[in-house]
Amino acid sequence: MKFTVLVPARLKSTRLPRKVLADLNGLPMVVRVAQRAALSNAARVVVAADDDEIVQACRAHAVDCVLTDPEHPTGSDRLAQACALLGLDGDDAVVNVQGDEPMIDPALIDACAALLAARPECVMSTAAHGIDHVDELLNPNVVKVVLDGSARALYFSRAPIPWWRDGHAQGVTQLPQPAPLRHIGIYGYRASFLRRFPQLPASPLEAIESLEQLRVLWHGERIAVHVSETRPGPGIDTPEDLARVRQLLV
Helix, strand or coil: CCCCEEECCCCHHHHHHHCHHEEEEEEEEEHHHHHHHCCCCCCCEEECCCCCHHHHHHHHCCCEEECCCCCCCCCCHHHHHHHHHCCCCCCCCCEEECCCCCCHHHHHHHHHHHHHHHCCCCCCEEEEEEEHHHHHHCCCCCCCCEEEEEEEEEEEEEEECCHHHHHCCCCCCCCCCCCEEEEEEEEEEHHHHHHHHCCCCCCCCHHHHHCCHHCCCCCCEEEEEEEEECCCCCCCCCCHHHHHHHHHHH
């Protein structure tokens, strides 16, 4: 499937201000992300920026970029505007790669695009991998997903799902089998749905869990899930994350 990678980039991040322009061994982070995404089979990689400073940084390194409204409340709103600016609609495929994922695996990008092409009943695709430690299962910052028999998402949660009744009764010291799945924050979209998504009413589940993808399930749409055998590269949310990735890129 021919697809476009969109990289939303917001200058006013909270935990690590201006992180998309943070220096990663000589290049701004968002440029590193775009260059990494370009190693996939994407026909085009475009940064969707909220500030002209990001646009200028991208252009200085020959990275395609569009300027979007700085007041968008969510990344999905920013991506929807980018689709409109680029003329993407209908069954055009878009893969959303976050602007703080400079070590994203290009094969994972391709897998999300291929899954969307293979599952016409789904408006979105995403990815997950098996959890291998109890601490991850219990950590509310680790989003979990459970699937149906056709590898479509049934639910996403910060809670330890599926709930292992017998294991929890004894205190959680090991994982159930098959292993629970950790959600990976990469998404494939049909462009027509991505443009429509910001207009869908938010769901109460989305508000409770603080997980925007629950809006999709709430409105009866389907999300196909690729289960990866490997973990994704580390993203960057904090100064400590930034220092760690700098070391990995040496």
